[in-house]
Structure formats: structure tokens, C-alpha cells
Amino acid sequence: MGAAVSSSQSVLRALPFIAISLVVVVDLVSGPGLGFLPLLTLGPTFASVAGAVRRTALVGALALAICLPLSVYDGLFGRPQNNLTIAAIVGVTAASMLASRLRNRRERELADVRAVAEAAQRVLLRPVPRRAGDLRVALSYTSAAAEAQIGGDLYEVVTTPEGVRILIGDVQGKGLEAVETAAWVLGAFREAAYDEPELSGVAERVEASLGRQLSGEKFVTAILAEVHEGEISLLNCGHPAPLVLRADGTASFAEPQEEALPLGLGALGSPRPKPHRLPFGDGDQILFYTDGVIEARDREGRFYPLAERAHLAWGDDPQAALDDLRADLLRHVGGPVPDDAAMLLLRRHPG
Structure with a gap:
């Protein structure tokens, strides 16, 4: 992708x-009388797309310098028609310089915004530990927008006195509001994960925090997990x-024993279910993901078959295996994913 961007920039420059060269060639080949000289204004116009103000001015000066001998060749020098062409080149060059200055200003502002977004990402979505107790952890985050660094998907892995606790979630909505909600969820989870002896207590703390912050019917789908000796809750x-x-080598989805509302909808009165436990022994893995993975479609509208591609998650290195799974997801879509897609892979490492 970087090579393609560099190539596009070279073409624009x-x-x-x-x-300008094409205008000169066409004018010389066509001979006097057809009047191609106004097309020299294309030079400064195109220069404003990718060049700085000074470069745009130099291209405009080049177009003006070429216009003079060509006007002599065409027999137009000193005529009102040629004077209008010269005025057009000067005017378009001035307008292009202004457009270039405004574009450069917007690019600097965008670079500042991206820097802030990257700083927010480091605070909001901190790097997860690659090892936690006898667990090996792998993470993949694919943004729906090529330039985006953060979104509504969230994850966290913390080691507490009660064991390793995990959170993965997806905030309803998009944009800065979703990022703000994700920050509330992660802040409440990080605090409660260390304080609450039971996983259900952690969920209640996060629910209470969202109840104070969210308005309307906004919510966050999430899974909270806790790893025990030979089991996972x-x-x-x-x-x-x-x-x-x-x-x-077998694979199955860990469907919940009780249906539960997403976080943030506790005011509707539905009781929070108790965690259910599953065997989780040496060599076992569990893949957490957001709906951007299973709702990704190919060009024929078929959803990504996660269960069929589960074999890609096996390998000596969990991170490399998860990277292979992500690459397969992108091949299935054939382009950018339509929604943020986060995946978190836990492997219980023997010994």
C-alpha cells in the first residue's frame, strides 16, 4: 500500500x-491558428493538487514563459486574444496558489488530528500483554477506515488477584461518541477487575458506570471472561x-446459557446472568471477536465463515496465526472491512 501511495504521489507531481508538454506538442503539430495556448493553465491547476505554493507559482511561471514563444509561433503575440490567455494563466496561477495554501493548511490540521488520535489510542487501547500467567495472547484490530486508528471496538487483558480477566466489546454507533463510550467502559473495567472478587460484580460495576454516562438506548455488547485452573468463566x-x-482440533461456539442484555441497558430491569464455566486446558484456545468479523461479506454477499477458517488459528506462534486469520478475512472481503473488526486469541500454553 505504501508503494502504491508513493507511486500516486509521483504521478501527481x-x-x-x-x-504543459502535451499542450506544447499539440500546438506545434497542429500549427498556427487553432489556439491551444489557454490549455497551459492546466499546469498550475494540477500543481495545486499536490505541490506547495512555491512550486505552484514556479509551474505558473513556466506556463507563462512557454506561452510567449508559442504565441509568436502562432502569430498571436500582442493580439487581444493572446493578452487574455496571459491574463488567464496569471489568474489561474494565483487561484491555484491560494488553493495550494489552503490544502497544505488542511493537511497540517489533519496531521495534528491523527497525532491526537494516535495518542488517544495509546491511552484507550493499551497494548495487551503477550503472556499472562500460562496464557499466550494475540490481538488483531482492523479499522473500517483506512486512516482511522481508533473506533468503537474495545479490548483489555489484566492480571488480577482473582486471575486473568478479559474484556472485549463493541460500542453501538460510530465516531468520537463511540470512542468516548469505549473509554468509560475500559476505565470502569480496569478499576473493577482488581476490586471485585466475582466476575458478575465486575459487570455490575461497568453497568453502573454506563448508567451514569449514557443517555437514550445506547449500549455496548461485551464478553467478560476470567481464566481459572483448567476452566474459563x-x-x-x-x-x-x-x-x-x-x-x-475440534471447534465450537461457546453459546451463553442465558440470554443477557448488552451493557448500558440495565435500566430495562433484566437481571444480569451468572457466568458459566467451560473446560479450558493445556493447548486449548478461545477466540474472542467483534461482529465486524462475522458480518464481513464478500462480493457475492456471503458472510465470513469463521468456523470453517478456524484451522488458521493454529500455529506455533498465536500472533502469527491470528495475523493469518486476519489476512484471510481481508481476502474474503476483497477490500476494506465495512466495520471495525477486533480479534483476541487466548491459548493455554502447556507447562
């Missing part, structure tokens, strides 16, 4: 000179069921 709050990959 060469485009003003290509346009799952508390599913309206989120897609994780995929359990057994050491013997």
Missing part, C-alpha cells in the same frame, strides 16, 4: 509538466459467542 452481554478451539 509530474502531472503539471506532462500537461464467560459472562456474555449480548455479544457474539467466542469460538473455542480444543487441543484435539
Whole structure:
């Protein structure tokens, strides 16, 4: 992708000179009388697309310098028609310089916004530990927007006195409002994960925090998990069921025993279900993901078959295996994913 962007920029930078050269060639081949000289204004116009103000001015000066001998060749020098062409080149060059200055200003502002977004990402979505107790952890985050760094998907892995606790979730909505909600969820989880002895207590703390912050019917689907000796506890709050990959090669979705509302909808009165436990022994894996993974479609409208591609999650290195799964997801879509897609893979490492 970087090579393609660099190639496009090179073409844009060469485009003003290509346009001026073509005008010169066509004018010389066509001979006097057809009047191609006004097309020299294409030079400074194209220069403003990718060049700085000074470069745009130089291209305009080049177009004006070429216009003078060509006007002599065409027999137009000193005529009102040629004077209008010269005025047009000067006017278009001045307008292009202004457009270039405004574009450069917007690019600087966008660069500042991206820097702030990257700083927010480091605070909001901190790097997860690659090892936590006897667990190996892999993470993949694919943004729906090529330039985006953060969105409404969230994740966290913390080691507490009660064991390793995990959170993965998806905030309803998009944009800065979704990022703000994700920050509330992660802040409440990070605090409660260390304080609450039970996983259900962690969920209640996050629910209480969202109840104070959210308005209307906004919500967050999430899974809270806690790893025990030989087991894993799952508390599913309206989120897609994780995929359990057994050491013997079998795979199945860990559907919740009780239906639960997403976080943020506690005011509707539905009781929070208790976590359910699953065997989770040496060599077993569990893949948490957001709906951007299973709702990704190919060009024929077919959803990504996660269960069929589960074999890609096996490998000596969990991160490399998850990277292979992400690459397969992007191949299935054939372009950018329509929604943010986060995946978190836990592997219980023997020994």
C-alpha cells in the first residue's frame, strides 16, 4: 500500500509538466491558428493538487514563459486574444496558489488530528500483554477506515488477584461518541477487575458506570471472561459467542446459557446472568471477536465463515496465526472491512 501511495504521489507531481508538454506538442503539430495556448493553465491547476505554493507559482511561471514563444509561433503575440490567455494563466496561477495554501493548511490540521488520535489510542487501547500467567495472547484490530486508528471496538487483558480477566466489546454507533463510550467502559473495567472478587460484580460495576454516562438506548455488547485452573468463566452481554478451539482440533461456539442484555441497558430491569464455566486446558484456545468479523461479506454477499477458517488459528506462534486469520478475512472481503473488526486469541500454553 505504501508503494502504491508513493507511486500516486509521483504521478501527481509530474502531472503539471506532462500537461504543459502535451499542450506544447499539440500546438506545434497542429500549427498556427487553432489556439491551444489557454490549455497551459492546466499546469498550475494540477500543481495545486499536490505541490506547495512555491512550486505552484514556479509551474505558473513556466506556463507563462512557454506561452510567449508559442504565441509568436502562432502569430498571436500582442493580439487581444493572446493578452487574455496571459491574463488567464496569471489568474489561474494565483487561484491555484491560494488553493495550494489552503490544502497544505488542511493537511497540517489533519496531521495534528491523527497525532491526537494516535495518542488517544495509546491511552484507550493499551497494548495487551503477550503472556499472562500460562496464557499466550494475540490481538488483531482492523479499522473500517483506512486512516482511522481508533473506533468503537474495545479490548483489555489484566492480571488480577482473582486471575486473568478479559474484556472485549463493541460500542453501538460510530465516531468520537463511540470512542468516548469505549473509554468509560475500559476505565470502569480496569478499576473493577482488581476490586471485585466475582466476575458478575465486575459487570455490575461497568453497568453502573454506563448508567451514569449514557443517555437514550445506547449500549455496548461485551464478553467478560476470567481464566481459572483448567476452566474459563464467560459472562456474555449480548455479544457474539467466542469460538473455542480444543487441543484435539475440534471447534465450537461457546453459546451463553442465558440470554443477557448488552451493557448500558440495565435500566430495562433484566437481571444480569451468572457466568458459566467451560473446560479450558493445556493447548486449548478461545477466540474472542467483534461482529465486524462475522458480518464481513464478500462480493457475492456471503458472510465470513469463521468456523470453517478456524484451522488458521493454529500455529506455533498465536500472533502469527491470528495475523493469518486476519489476512484471510481481508481476502474474503476483497477490500476494506465495512466495520471495525477486533480479534483476541487466548491459548493455554502447556507447562
